[in-house]
Amino acid sequence: MSYEKELAAAKKAASLAALLCQKVQKALLQSDIHSKSDKSPVTVADYGSQALVSLVLERELPSESFSLVAEEDSGDLRGNSGQETLQRIRTLVNDTLANNEYSSVSNLTTDDVLRAIDNGKSEGGSRGQHWVLDPIDGTKGFLRGDQYAIALALLDEGKVVLGVLACPNLPLTSISGENQQSSQDKLGCLFFATVGTGTYMQPLDGSSLLKVHVSTTENPEEASLFESFEAAHSLHDLSSTIAKKLGFKAPPVRIDSQAKYGALSRGDGAIYLRFPHKGYREKIWDHAAGCIVVTEAGGVVADAAGNPLDFSKGKYLDLETGIIVTNQKLMPLLLKAVKESLEERASSL
Numbered sequence: 001m002s003y004e005k006e007l008a009a010a011k012k013a014a015s016l017a018a019l020l021c022q023k024v025q026k027a028l029l030q031s032d033i034h035s036k037s038d039k040s041p042v043t044v045a046d047y048g049s050q051a052l053v054s055l056v057l058e059r060e061l062p063s064e065s066f067s068l069v070a071e072e073d074s075g076d077l078r079g080n081s082g083q084e085t086l087q088r089i090r091t092l093v094n095d096t097l098a099n100n101e102y103s104s105v106s107n108l109t110t111d112d113v114l115r116a117i118d119n120g121k122s123e124g125g126s127r128g129q130h131w132v133l134d135p136i137d138g139t140k141g142f143l144r145g146d147q148y149a150i151a152l153a154l155l156d157e158g159k160v161v162l163g164v165l166a167c168p169n170l171p172l173t174s175i176s177g178e179n180q181q182s183s184q185d186k187l188g189c190l191f192f193a194t195v196g197t198g199t200y201m202q203p204l205d206g207s208s209l210l211k212v213h214v215s216t217t218e219n220p221e222e223a224s225l226f227e228s229f230e231a232a233h234s235l236h237d238l239s240s241t242i243a244k245k246l247g248f249k250a251p252p253v254r255i256d257s258q259a260k261y262g263a264l265s266r267g268d269g270a271i272y273l274r275f276p277h278k279g280y281r282e283k284i285w286d287h288a289a290g291c292i293v294v295t296e297a298g299g300v301v302a303d304a305a306g307n308p309l310d311f312s313k314g315k316y317l318d319l320e321t322g323i324i325v326t327n328q329k330l331m332p333l334l335l336k337a338v339k340e341s342l343e344e345r346a347s348s349l
């Protein structure tokens with residue numbers, strides 16, 4: 001089955017959401033940032049992005065069975081304290097629609113916006129098709145002015161069949177360790193993949209198209225390792241033990257969001273390691289798009305036991321703690337180093 005129509009709609013939706021996020025990041029007001037019940041941050045851009053993607057997908061792909069599993073919900077926007085924020089989201093969404101090809105639907109009410117956000121309430125699963133959305137992945141990076149991604153994927157019978165990653169702050173050129181970033185670098189990448197057809201990258205303005213491949217290096221000494229910027233999201237000391245075992249020379253590249261998967265898909269680095277603290281449960285929207293972007297570029301994504309990720313179990317990924325991403329040649333070596341490091345860590349605790 002081809003997913004051409006779905007891909008075109010997903011690229012449109014993610015690109016439009018990226019425009020909204022860029023506008024907010026440029027002029028971030030303190031009043032735009034809120035704390036969710038789990039204390040994680042959420043901004044008007046997270047909500048606005050979710051509403052836009054939901055609206056564009058529904059409009060481009062009319063279907064009775066539209067299902068979206070997305071990170072945010074409208075709960076905090078419905079009370080009195082949420083009204084000002086809701087108005088701001090509505091203005092952002094309407095302005096973004098009006099300035100693009102959707103001017104005829106840019107008169108949304110606050111109820112329309114709440115409904116669009118809550119469209120993302122599906123639970124996913126192993127039957128039928130479900131869209132999976134992280135409207136801003138890396139909200140902490142977004143707030144720092146660093147990396148973030150709009151991550152959109154499609155599940156069909158429990159498998160990821162399409163993924164789009166919009167990374168507004170990612171340079172179009174490599175971010176590998178030895179490449180010093182310069183302020184001249186052009187920013188803004190869109191990665192996309194459908195099952196069986198490879199991974200492509202284009203500038204967010206759509207001006208050119210490039211097929212990308214993961215690094216084919218077998219030698220960790222010449223490779224970069226990616227991990228979360230936030231130490232609370234991944235055990236930096238554990239990845240450093242693994243890196244030492246493998247003989248990595250370069251320090252890790254720490255960046256936020258699924259931009260890591262995008263950068264890996266074009267060979268900027270060779271390994272991405274993610275080891276959350278005990279008890280954390282990974283959500284499907286944090287990995288679905290990134291996973292297909294890397295695998296279609298020739299890479300492998302696995303949990304710490306070497307099993308592929310299973311996206312068919314609802315909102316959560318059910319896995320052996322840890323996510324590891326690399327090319328086919330390095331995976332056996334990496335799994336061995338991960339296993340040894342985890343055993344050493346367990347015996348020292």
Ligand SMILES: Nc1ncnc2c1ncn2[C@@H]1O[C@H](COP(=O)(O)O)[C@@H](OP(=O)(O)O)[C@H]1O
Pocket residue numbers: 040071134136137138139140141227228229230232233234255256257258276277280283286
């Ligand atoms: N304690 C924790 N351990 C691991 N991941 C966490 C975490 N708390 C939040 N996250 C997830 O880490 C994501 C960001 O990943 P990264 O560290 O690679 O930038 C967050 O996505 P959001 O920013 O969409 O909420 C969130 O889902």
Ligand SMILES: [Mg+2]
Pocket residue numbers: 040041071139
């Ligand atoms: Mg979040």
Ligand SMILES: [Mg+2]
Pocket residue numbers: 134136137138285286
């Ligand atoms: Mg996320």
Ligand SMILES: [Mg+2]
Pocket residue numbers: 046071134135136137138139
């Ligand atoms: Mg998010």
